[in-house]
Amino acid sequence: MGLRRRQSGSDRQGKAPTVSFVGNPNVGKSTLFNALTGLRQHTGNWTGKTVENAEGFCTHRGSRYRLVDLPGTYSLAAHSPEERIACAYLGSDRADAVVIVCDATALERTLLLGLQVIRRFSRAIVCVNLMDEAKKRGLVIDLDRLSARLGVPVIGTSARKKADALRLMDGVEALLAGEEERPVTPDAPVDTAADYALLEEICQDCIHTDPTRRVLDREALDRFLMKRWVSLPIMGLLLLLVFWITLFGANAVSSVLSDLLFAALGWLERAAEAMSLPEWLTGPLLDGVLRTVAWIVSVMLPPMAIFFPLFTLLEDAGLLPRIAFRLDRRFAACRACGKQALTICMGFGCNAAGVVGCRIIASKRERLIAILTNAMVPCNGRFPALITVLTILLLALGAPQAGGLLPALLLALVVLFALGATFAASYALGHTLLKGMPSAYVLEIPPFRRPQIGKVLVRSLIDRTLYVLGRAVMVAAPCGLLIWLLANLRIGELSVLTRCTGILQPFSELFGLDGATLLAFVLGSPANEIVLPILFMIYENSAILLEPSGVGTLANVLFANGWTWKTAVCFVIFAVLHWPCATTLWTIRRETGKAGLTLLAAALPTAFGLLLCLLFTCVCRLFGI
Amino acid sequence: MNLSLASLPLGKAAEVVSVHHTPEMQIRLFELGMTPGCPVRCIYSAPGGDPRAYLVRGTVLALRNADAKSVEVRVWD
Incomplete structure (x- = not known):
């Protein structure tokens, strides 16, 4: 287990701390990023929109932050060009804090990348996005419990709400101000199957389904649309x-x-x-x-x-x-x-x-x-x-x-x-x-x-x-x-x-x-x-x-x-x-x-x-x- | 009963037993959640039956049958 020393924002005199956003494609990462920066940056509902790092600045409670939106990636084992960009950036140690954006409706899948990032970066925060969609589907997520299990702060957001994005920045601010460094293991071997087993268990622990909610058959429309x-x-x-x-x-x-x-x-x-x-x-x-x-x-x-x-x-x-x-x-x-x-x-x-x-x-x-x-x-x-x-x-x-x-x-x-x-x-x-x-x-x-x-x-x-x-x-x-x-x-x-x-x-x-x-x-x-x-x-x-x-x-x-x-x-x-x-x-x-x-x-x-x-x-x- | 994912009947649920594909694709399928033990269900297909869409850990993944053949699944009774 190695300890990694990291310069926090306050160490770099006069320079805005860098906060990078990582996450699977389609989790609303770029929408959040846009809400915070207001920068022209396009998000699309399909894989591979952000082909290069998009950057922008945001001022939150008087402090300036440099935000970097990384291309959507499924894991840190890079395959495609856009994933390589994301991994190279994370590997270069340029970020002061990493925001891991997950999809509340598919937490297990979208947290896999989160788990990998949490192990590698000491100053990481998990953002469980699309909470509104999860609620519609009758999913109740215990964010405190999730935070305790993952060992990092967890913030729940709905991408369309500006107030949620600001709460996320509060979390980032607290993270950067924190003195203690969480120990990380950047060189641990990747075992996807074992990670999923762990995530299944964590999700079972933190997600409850609301039995009073009727879950709509979302595939019915697709089944109909796919008829020749x-x-x-x-x-x-x-x-x-x-x-x-x-x-x-x-x-x-x-x-x-x-x-x-x-x-x-x-x-x-x-x-x-x-x-x-x-x-x-x-x-x-x-x-x-x-x-x-x-x-x-x-x-x-x-x-x-x-x-x-x-x-x-x-x-x-x-x-x-x-x-x-x-x-x-x-x-x-x-x-x-x-x-x-x-x-x-x-x-x-x-x-x-x-x-x-x-x-x-x-x-x-x-x-x-x-x-x-x-x-x-x-x-x-x-x-x-x-x-x-x-x-x-x-x-x-x-x-x-x-x-x-x-x-x-x-x-x-x-x-x-x-x-x-x-x-x-x-x-x-x-x-x-x-x-x-x-x-x-x-x-x-x-x-x-x-x-x-x-x-x-x-x-x-x-x-x-x-x-x-x-x-x-x-x-x-x-x-x-x-x-x-x-x-x-x-x-x-x-x-x-x-x-x-x-x-x-x-x-x-x-x-x-x-x-x-x-x-x-x-x-x-x-x-x-x-x-x-x-x-x-x-x-x-x-x-x-x-x-x-x-x-x-x-x-x-x-x-x-x-x-x-x-x-x-x-x-x-x-x-x-x-x-x-x-x-x-x-x-x-x-x-x-x-x-x-x-x-x-x-x-x-x-x-x-x-x-x-x-x-x-x-x-x-x-x-x- | 063990089948290949490509021959899993529409609407039927099963769990992944193993994946035998090129190393790159195997890693990709694992990352996308198709690890041994994971429940999958074929929810719809394009006209002609190829490609097909599968529900995996709350997300919908589309695979060509040629690729789905490399995934072995056990049908739930």
């Missing part, structure tokens, strides 16, 4: 609903935002004129960089600001692991991991976010399959263009100026096509380049929980939306400059842009597209939102990106430039299946660490998309359509 003919329509409806709300809401906000931004831009232009700034400065800066950024913000922000919160709501309610569970067999057939369903869902929001999310997949082979195929589902950035072109397709086919539902249905069809492509590509990879047997994995299915709507809105807006938008703007600004240069530099009579279009024309025609469209996709690589604006700009022979306008105007321009319904179909196929945007590619490079794999991630969907376009064009020619 219940789950499919529900998943389909959810998909349709999420897209419809996103599109409908985004349209309204988008036009207001673009009016505002372009009005501001116009004001800036007039101001520049009044100050008689030279053309070589205002051209690239205002017409190039700022115009592109304004476009991106007005087109990209609204759908993201709606989609991400919706996605987070589904996540917090516990729906995503169930979708993963439901679709697992399909992924097993592809020799991939069922958790890929979760990363695909994230990909609908942003492919770069989806690629980062692949960290939750433990097997390297399966993680690569998920990363390489992630960009095959269209992200938010591609939806506006898809919807516009789908509406134009309907117009070309002679449909009346259709309302919201027909395009939404068509979009759902495109999404199904994208999912089909993802499965096909995963299958192909799993049986050729990334051959191997599906690895074993366990997916924990959390109980359904009522999401905290207010918090979800704020947090996902700040965390995901602004983060993704910030990155997009960073990439778009230099791209705006490039586009402006291409459109304004001339070789002979024609601009470089027009010359490039001419060069690409014969190649593009093979795939049912035209040179301008292909060039727009190339130039739109930094952010797919600007593909259509660039195309519009090339067709209109304009030197600057034009302001967003109605679908009708756009349709006329496209038809005047030789578009038919076939061009629209090829555009949609290629918009779904082409190289990932620059941000995603950069993320893939960072996540895989290999340039070759990044190249493959770009080549795979492009080849797939071109092949399908070629096939479609050939079939059309064959039948003389």
Whole structure:
């Protein structure tokens, strides 16, 4: 038995003591952390949300504390990347106190990690969270008795109550002020079976069931939802609903935002004129960089600001692991991991976010399959263009100026096509380049929980939306400059842009597209939102990106430039299946660490998309359509 | 009566006897509570019967049948 000397907060003059939070995934650890710090930090109702340590400060009764939220982990024997982060941190001795967060409804399981931490760290405190849920299920937990048995302070909390979080900090304060050091055995061998035997006995001692409470059969809902003919329509409806709300809401906000931004831009232009700034400065800066950024913000922000919160709501309610569970067999057939369903869902929001999310997949082979195929589902950035072109397709086919539902249905069809492509590509990879047997994995299915709507809105807006938008703007600004240069530099009579279009024309025609469209996709690589604006700009022979306008105007321009319904179909196929945007590619490079794999991630969907376009064009020619 | 977890009928309760999997997965299953003596019950399955969800120490764990085969259980009478 060894004694470990630890610097307490008061020893470190002027430095806030560090309190780290550990616990299993899904015990409400991050929610507690957020309640205390108010820091932007996202929590989700599934494993592997906190992929790196989140830090924040909290002031409690006049003292400042540095709080560290460690990734959810099941034990100190690290397996997955996020668990390794948690263990490395705990091993480095940087924490002055450790808060072990447990789930009152599954105390036995969630205390296993607690037991390991208690043995290793002298200043540990157990927080039994979700006491309200336990009470609902008729569980009465004797916290004093539990504290006596474990030999450390125990505080009961309900994650949603701020007062409980403050009581927890009182406990931490008392712990740090305490003089005596509890003896620890950091090097004792780990015996999980023996630990569970001990925990079973402790829990029997401390937990009583309230016989007057009727315990609901919580699995009945899941049993019902997992029926084949219940789950499919529900998943389909959810998909349709999420897209419809996103599109409908985004349209309204988008036009207001673009009016505002372009009005501001116009004001800036007039101001520049009044100050008689030279053309070589205002051209690239205002017409190039700022115009592109304004476009991106007005087109990209609204759908993201709606989609991400919706996605987070589904996540917090516990729906995503169930979708993963439901679709697992399909992924097993592809020799991939069922958790890929979760990363695909994230990909609908942003492919770069989806690629980062692949960290939750433990097997390297399966993680690569998920990363390489992630960009095959269209992200938010591609939806506006898809919807516009789908509406134009309907117009070309002679449909009346259709309302919201027909395009939404068509979009759902495109999404199904994208999912089909993802499965096909995963299958192909799993049986050729990334051959191997599906690895074993366990997916924990959390109980359904009522999401905290207010918090979800704020947090996902700040965390995901602004983060993704910030990155997009960073990439778009230099791209705006490039586009402006291409459109304004001339070789002979024609601009470089027009010359490039001419060069690409014969190649593009093979795939049912035209040179301008292909060039727009190339130039739109930094952010797919600007593909259509660039195309519009090339067709209109304009030197600057034009302001967003109605679908009708756009349709006329496209038809005047030789578009038919076939061009629209090829555009949609290629918009779904082409190289990932620059941000995603950069993320893939960072996540895989290999340039070759990044190249493959770009080549795979492009080849797939071109092949399908070629096939479609050939079939059309064959039948003389 | 001893069975593999994968063939435990839906709704029936049993207790874990042993786990024979790759060392990594064995540790993981132990950590998640599937130690010898632990009660388990299969509570629902995806359409087609694979994967299946098990109630283990108050939590719900989903396992593919290929992995559940490695867990030997004794059915309670």
